[in-house]
Amino acid sequence: MTILRYAIYRLFTMLVTLWIVSILIFVIINLPPGDYLSNQIAELRSTGQTAAVDQAEFLRREYSLDQPLWRQYLIWAGFAPGPNGFSGLLQGDFGWSFEFDKPVSEIVGGALWLTVLVNLAAVIFVYLVALPLGVLAAARSRTWVDYTSAFVGYLGLATPNFLLALILFYYGNRYLGLPIGGLMDPAFEGQPMSFEKMKSILLHLIVPTFVIGTSGAAAMMQRLRANMLDELSKPYVETARAKGMSPSRMLTKYPLRVAFNPFVADIGNLLPAMVSGSVLVSVVLGLQTIGPALLAALKSQDQFLAAFVLMFVALLTLIGTMISDVLLMLLDPRIRYEGRET
Amino acid sequence: MTPILSVDDLTIGFGGAEPVVSDVAFELAQGQTLALVGESGSGKTLICRTVLRILPKAARIRSGRILLRGRDGETDLVRLSERRMRDVRGDRIAMIFQEPMRSLSPLHRIGNQVIEALRLHRPVSKAQATDAALRTFERVGFPDPERAFRAYPFEMSGGMRQRAMIAMAMITKPEILIADEPTTALDVTTQAQVLGLIKELQAETGTAVIFVTHDLGVVANMADQVVVLNRGRVMEAGPARAVLTAPAHGYTQKLFAAAPSIPAAAAPVAPPPGRDLILEIRSVSKTYRVRGNAGWRSETLVHACRGVDLEVPRGKTLAIVGESGSGKTTAARIALGAEKPDPGGAVIFRDAKGTEIPVHAMSRSERTAFQRKAQMVFQDPYSSLSPRMRVIDALTEPLEIHEIGDREARRERAAEMLAMVGLKREMLFRYPHAFSGGQRQRLSIARALTLDPELLVCDEPTSALDVSVQEQILSLLEDIRDRAGLSYLFISHDLAVVARIADEVAVMRGGLVVEQAPPRTLFHDPRHPYTRALIAAQPVPDIDRPIDLNLVAQGAGAPDTWPEMFRFGQDAMPGLMELEPGHKVRCHA
Known part of the structure; x- marks a missing residue:
């Protein structure tokens, strides 16, 4: 019951945060003077292409870029009606990408899910690697196990990701026949999901997961090791030993x-x-995630595309914190029952 | 009778350094209690961990034998394999630790942790183990065993946690129970009850007990045999009566001389005549709002102090005594202006010239003056001195803040203060880590004195120290009070300490002063059941004056279980009645 109330409370705070974040993102993106269309119009005017200028002016009105900033925000977020009625984020209309001349949703559509997939795979990788290594390093602290894992970990932290990517691609391809670049075989692009496509995606995921996850895993492992060492010196560990528990069972159950x-x-x-x-x-x-799209959008002031990508990242972050908060609540009775009548 | 455990020639050291325990030998007989007595650093804790072989990684057993004779013959625990040792731990020898707060895992239910001890050593089903645990819980005095079984440690008070630890140790019916200062972290009334419980269980099960303690009072109440340790060596050993009535070794005699105690019987004294008050606490209450850590929890009110009226006469010592949570520290913090009382309360400070300062409505200049005249000495000398400041910097800092004197004068003053607290001038340039606990507390006192204050608030200044050091610090405080004409507001949980230093004692419970009198009157004729429980629970190093558990039980419970005359609830409470001049008790007329 408490959990449910807490989850609802957290959901509410998350929505409020998201709303504040949306304002920040919109303001920051609009900080540089001008916008994509006014830049374009100025360029067209100087080259005398008046027909195209009309079209750009039309787009400007269509996307309310001629309105004051606060009104632009309300229209973009879907709080106020634009030229075509209510049509903003809230209504599921993510806007128009001027750079690619397509609706934002079309550009990022598939990339969204691949982004989630790649990052989820990396997070799982981080946990799978850091958990056993961190525990082992703490349990055998100041032995070769500890030093070796720390050495490998620091290598992982210190190597630049792109370099690691190139090295892994080269050797992965040469010795294991792993594919290079992309997240699937080009033949499957735009195809509906099938078993073969799935297999191709999974194969392509191996190297990116490793590259993105290594430094996170190394940092996490060191943190877990430090936490474990702290816990190992606590009296309750001594209590467990005095009960006659075996070291491995004691280690996993208590610290x-x-x-x-x-x-x-x-x-x-x-x-x-x-x-x-x-x-x-x-x-x-060359992964088809929203990363490259974000980079391109930021460079050319393609504001709706950039804003959407940033909103998406913010949403992922907020969902992440919410999940961890609720999990913590489930895991730690001290948080759950604090203030319970005794 | 052959002893169940004999320790021979035990020597333990860390790395290549001098051994910290050398040539220790003792024997523990079936069903008896052996007390290992010593101050911090005496090696007593290390010895009892060696019996279970749960030493810190760096410690090595250099020589010796630990023979366990029991159900299956004689075993040398020093040479037993680690695997076989695990069968001894928790099954044949169980242990309870000093800090019940931290010795239980915070994330597992009490029941889980207790039945685990049984299931590790006996082939029992979960249901059988649960049954056994519930029976043990009932035996160790949980009013609702089922609830305790489901509870988490942080939901229980210290005393209840220690009962859970005892249940965990006793559920396997071990042959030997090792108790490492099991009551040191508990309030004195709780300590009395836990000691009583251990004794009862021992009588029932015939378990032999090794009781590690620094408190001779506890020894007198618990032990059959005593081993006195100092710096890893046995100073004196023998039957408790012999050692306690006629200590032969000089060190034991010194320990006895230092142990504070409540005078056995004292005559009441007349109340002091008309008063020149330095500090007046007038109807001070303090209510804390405890909010859940987020907006989704409703808040609760905690009454830390309720209508406290206290007066400190100039040159005298007023002591506030009470258990943890009684509101004594809150009262002291309010007296120093570190916290604001609820509206309606006030604290008035009068300096030597008779100027009145309202502590919670001070102007800027009044505040500076007040800070110079009222200083505080804290409980823990280890954390109240900055490890990165040399003694001279710590001592001159208050002078710098108040812009008193030049560099030379400040130095001179610092050296003078060191001399006053009995330290040497050369120590000015050392860092705090180079000092022992007692020396650090002297430094804290020196620091508090540099501004030449008139009032010193001492918050349990001796409770983190060894008995012999505690004695020295108390003497120092008395000496300084008389020499510098200081007044003390002295906070303590220890009646014996207070008996010695105070001119007047206020006993607090649940945020209220329940009884107030000069110490001699209070100990001669305690009226309030809680005061009586406090006095009765105080272990005295006299084997013929055991703790009277009945008296403790009558007064240590919640205020609504007290006799009709003294009972109070959350809202309605009786007033403080003056029974005779200078002796006030909270009761219905």
Whole structure:
């Protein structure tokens, strides 16, 4: 019951945060003077193409770029009616990309899900690698196990991602026959989902997951190790030993359980770091995620596209923190029952 | 009778350094209690961990044997394989630890942690284990065993957690129970009850107990045999009566001399004549709003202090005594202006010239003057001194803040203060880590004195210290009070400490002063059931004056279980009646 109330409360705060974020994003994107269309109109005027100028002027009116900024925001978010009635984010209309001359939803449509997929795979990779290694490093602290895992971890942290990507592509392709670049075989692009397509995507995911996840895993492993070492010196661990528990069982039942909390709380921090970190990697690896689209949009002041991508990243982050908060609540009775009548 | 456990020639060291425990030997007989007594650093904790072989990684057993004779013959625990040792731990030898708050996992239910101890060693089903746990819970005094079984540790009070620890240790019916300062972290009334419980369980099950403690009072109440340790060596050993009535070794005698105690019987004294008050606390209440950590929880009110009226006469010591949560520290914080009382309360400070300062409505200049004249000494000398400041910097800092004197004068003053608290001038340039606990507390006192205050608020200044050091600090405080004409507001949970230093004692419980009198009157004729429980629960290092658990039980419960005359609830409470001049008790007329 408490959980449900908490989840609803968190959902509400998340929506409020998202609303504030949307204002910030809109303002920041509009900080540089001019916009895509006014730049274009000025250019067309100077070359004397008046017909095209008319079309651009029409687009300007169509997307309310001639309105004051606050009205633009309300129309974009869907709080106020534009020239074509209510049609904004709230109504599911993400706007028009001037750069690609297509609706934003068409450009990012498929990329959205691939972005989620790539980052989800990377997060899972981070947890799968960091959990056993972190615990092992703590349990065998100051032995070769600890030092080796720390060394590998620091290598992972210190190597630039794009370099790691190139190296892995080369050797992966040479010795394991892994595909290079992209997230699926070009033959499947635009095709409906099928078993073959799925297989192709999974194969293509291996290297990007590794590249995006390594530094996160290394950092996470060190954090888990430090948390575990802290917990290992606590008296309740001694109690467990005095009961006659075997070391491995004691380790997983008590200190790991406590050290797990910060681990879970990290989901919220991990997601945005990965999404923004993976932008560059996606460009290098030629992944069809929203990363490259964001880069292009920011460069050409393609405001609706950029705003949408940023909103999406913000949403991912907020969902991540919300999930970790609710999970923490489930995992930690101290949070759940604080203030319960005793 | 052959002893169940004998320790021979035990020597333990860290790395290559000098051994910290050398040539320790003792024997534990079936069903008896052996007390390991010593101050911090005496090696007593290390020895009892060696019996279970749960030493810190760096510690090595250099020599010795620990022979366990029991159900299946004789085993040398020092040479037992780690795998077989696990069968001994928790099954044949169980242990309870000092801090019940931290010795239970915060994330697992009490029941889970208790039945685990049983299921590790016995082939029982979960249902059988649960049954056994519930029976044990009932035995250790949980009013509602089912509820305790489902509860998490943080939902329980310290005493209840320690009961849960005892249940966890006793559920396997071990042959030996090791108790490492099991009551040190508890309030004195709770301590009395837990000690009583351990004794009862021992009588029932015939378990032998190794009781580690620094408190001779506890020893007198619990032990059959005593081993006195100092710096890892046995100073004196023998039957409790012999050691306690006629300590032979000099160190034991020193420990006895230092142990504070409540005078056995004292004559009441006349109340002091007309008063020159330095501090007046007038009907101070403090209510905290405890909000859930987020907006989705409703808030609750906690009454930390309720209508507290106290007066500190100039040159005298007023002590506030109470258990944790009684509101004594809140009262002290309000007295120093660190916190604002609820509307209606006031604190008035009068300096030597008779100027009145309302502590919670001070102007800027009044505040500066007040801060110079009222200083505080804190409980924990380890965390109240900055590890990165040299002694001289810590001592001259208050002078710098108040812009008193030049560099030379400040230095001179710092050196003078050091001399006053019995430290040497050369120590000015050392860092706090180079000092022992007692020396650090002297530094804290020196720092509080540099501004030449008139009032010193001492918040449990001795409770983190060893007994012999505690004695020195109390002497120092008395000496300084008389030399510098200081007045003290002294906060403590320890009646014995207060008995010695205070001119007047206020006993607090649940935010209220329940009884107030000069210490001699209070100990001679305590009227309030809670005061009586406090006095009765105080362990005295005299084997013929055991704790009277009946008296403790009558007064230690919640205020609504007290006799009709003293009972109070959340809202309605009786007033403070003056029974005889200078002796006030909260009761219905």
